[in-house]
Structure formats: structure tokens, C-alpha cells
Amino acid sequence: MAETLYNATAELVKDGGDARVIRVLPDQPKGRHLAGQYGSLGMPSEVHPGRLIKRPYSLSCSMINLETRQLIDAQETPYYEFYFNRVTPRPAGPESLTPKLFRLRSGDRIFCGRKITGYYTLQDVPAGRHLLFISTLTGESANNALIAQALREGRWGRISHLLVGTNGWRSLYEAEHDALMRAMPTYRCRTLRVETYAAVEARLAEGLRDAARAEDELGFALDPARSHVFLCGDPALIGAPAKQGAWRYVTPTHGAIPILTAGGFSLRTRFKLGTIEYETYW
Numbered sequence: 322m323a324e325t326l327y328n329a330t331a332e333l334v335k336d337g338g339d340a341r342v343i344r345v346l347p348d349q350p351k352g353r354h355l356a357g358q359y360g361s362l363g364m365p366s367e368v369h370p371g372r373l374i375k376r377p378y379s380l381s382c383s384m385i386n387l388e389t390r391q392l393i394d395a396q397e398t399p400y401y402e403f404y405f406n407r408v409t410p411r412p413a414g415p416e417s418l419t420p421k422l423f424r425l426r427s428g429d430r431i432f433c434g435r436k437i438t439g440y441y442t443l444q445d446v447p448a449g450r451h452l453l454f455i456s457t458l459t460g461e462s463a464n465n466a467l468i469a470q471a472l473r474e475g476r477w478g479r480i481s482h483l484l485v486g487t488n489g490w491r492s493l494y495e496a497e498h499d500a501l502m503r504a505m506p507t508y509r510c511r512t513l514r515v516e517t518y519a520a521v522e523a524r525l526a527e528g529l530r531d532a533a534r535a536e537d538e539l540g541f542a543l544d545p546a547r548s549h550v551f552l553c554g555d556p557a558l559i560g561a562p563a564k565q566g567a568w569r570y571v572t573p574t575h576g577a578i579p580i581l582t583a584g585g586f587s588l589r590t591r592f593k594l595g596t597i598e599y600e601t602y603w
């Protein structure tokens with residue numbers, strides 16, 4: 322019965338206990354997609370037989386082959402790659418997918434949605450801009466895919482990636498980030514281990530005030546005329562406007578977006594281009 326719900330096979334490639342990287346090989350060849358977009362994963366419900374529990378996941382990318390030192394083109398791989406972390410199910414919440422994903426072993430069957438979508442891409446970012454990527458935990462998935470594309474195409478300026486995690490957190494892609502920095506002098510990646518996001522916000526505000534400090538930390542000044550920012554992961558760090566009714570939005574006072582917009586950056590929406598792209602995970 323469950324077999325009819327599956328359409329792909331999973332391979333476990335990294336297991337950090339609280340996070341995993343899997344590659345998913347669909348039964349049918351992959352469709353076209355853009356770096357930064359998201360698809361979906363699903364496993365059969367244990368409560369409602371015959372139904373799938375599905376969630377959206379950004380397409381990730383290992384960026385560089387650690388053996389050959391070649392950059393990876395995610396369009397050309399037969400698999401999709403995903404990076405997810407352990408989320409504790411809420412006691413009275415809906416049936417969650419996380420425990421099922423952490424029981425997966427290589428060779429197990431899985432559902433992988435054929436629809437790949439999203440506006441978090443490099444499509445409309447002018448060539449020559451410096452790119453700042455900020456992510457929380459597995460929010461680096463989409464950023465890694467975008468960074469792999471940007472470095473392969475070489476159309477943009479310097480690239481800086483800030484990985485934000487709690488104290489003790491390590492990215493499962495640490496070896497790839499290190500190898501990429503050695504191979505590509507325009508790429509810089511740094512992990513910020515913080516107790517609260519206020520520390521990241523303060524650093525961002527300081528970087529906007531002090532061009533020399535930003536040059537030193539990121540490799541370029543945070544100038545909206547010459548740089549573009551990508552934010553992915555926890556909505557509390559992103560600080561995106563929240564929809565309240567058809568056309569009314571409330572802008573939070575916390576997070577990166579209010580700080581960046583005060584410094585002259587502008588938010589990209591579905592209807593207008595800007596200098597900040599974002600993808601929130603919940």
C-alpha cells in the first residue's frame with residue numbers, strides 16, 4: 322500500500338545526530354529548477370493510512386566535490402539534495418515529518434514532490450554585485466545552492482556567507498565550506514555561534530555604519546548600490562513583514578530586514594525588485 326505513495330529512493334550522505342543531509346533519486350528524471358528554490362518531501366502517515374505527511378524543503382547543494390575539487394552543478398546531478406534538522410514534535414501539534422526523516426536509512430523509499438518552485442533565486446540580481454548570504458541552521462541549504470551557482474558562473478563580485486547557529490552548532494557542510502574557501506578566493510564563510518539573534522543584528526548594524534569593518538569582516542562594504550543580501554531560515558532572524566489582511570503588512574522591529582532597510586537596502590517582493598531576498602521556513 323505505502324509503496325504506491327513513494328516515487329524516489331533516499332541515500333543518507335551525512336548524519337550529525339541532530340541534522341542530516343540526504344540525496345533523493347527520483348524514479349523519473351529530474352525536472353528543471355533554479356538554485357534557491359524548494360521542493361517537498363513526504364512519508365506515509367502513521368495516523369491516516371494511505372495519506373502522505375509532506376513538508377517543503379529547500380534544494381541544497383554540497384557546492385564542491387571534496388575529492389576532485391570540482392564545483393558541483395546541482396542541475397546536472399541525477400539526485401536532489403536536502404539538509405534538514407531535528408525538530409521536536411509539538412505535543413498537541415499535527416503529525417510531524419521530522420521523526421520519519423530521522424528513521425530513514427540509505428535505500429529506503431520516500432516521496433519527493435515533482436513541483437519545484439520559489440522566488441529566492443539569483444535570477445534578477447545584477448551582475449557584479451557583492452553577495453551576502455545569512456542563514457540559520459539548515460537555512461544554509463538554499464544559500465549553498467545559490468553560492469554554487471554564483472561561483473560557477475562567476476558573474477558576481479565577492480561572496481560572504483554567515484552561518485548562524487547556537488553555541489556548539491556546526492554545519493554538516495563545514496568541510497565543503499573550508500574547501501570552497503581554499504579553491505575560490507572570492508568566497509568567505511564564517512559561523513556565528515550566538516545565544517540570541519540580537520548579536521547578529523548588532524553586527525549587521527555595525528557593518529552598515531562602518532564600511533571598513535564590513536570590508537574586514539565580509540570582504541566588501543555593505544552598500545546597497547553594490548551589494549545584495551540573501552536571508553534564509555528562522556523568521557525571527559529574517560524579520561520579514563507579516564501579512565495582515567489582503568494588502569496590509571506589519572513590519573517587525575526585530576531581525577535583519579528592518580536593519581538593512583534602515584541602511585538603504587530594499588525588500589524584493591513578488592511585484593518589485595529589491596536588494597534583499599528572503600525565504601522563511603515557518
Ligand SMILES: Cc1cc2nc3c(=O)[nH]c(=O)nc-3n(C[C@H](O)[C@H](O)[C@H](O)COP(=O)(O)OP(=O)(O)OC[C@H]3O[C@@H](n4cnc5c(N)ncnc54)[C@H](O)[C@@H]3O)c2cc1C
Pocket residue numbers: 359376377378379380404405406408410414415416417418419420458459460462463600601602603
Ligand atoms: C519554503 C520552505 C523551505 C524549507 N526548507 C527546509 C530545509 O531545507 N531544511 C529544514 O530543516 N527545514 C526546512 N523547512 C521546514 C520544513 O518544511 C519543516 O517544517 C521542518 O522540517 C519540520 O517539519 P515537521 O513536520 O517535523 O514539523 P512542522 O509541523 O512542519 O513544524 C513545527 C514547528 O517547528 C519549527 N520548525 C520548522 N522547521 C524548522 C527548522 N528547519 N528548524 C527549527 N525549527 C523548525 C516551527 O516552529 C514550526 O512551526 C522549510 C520550510 C519552508 C516553508
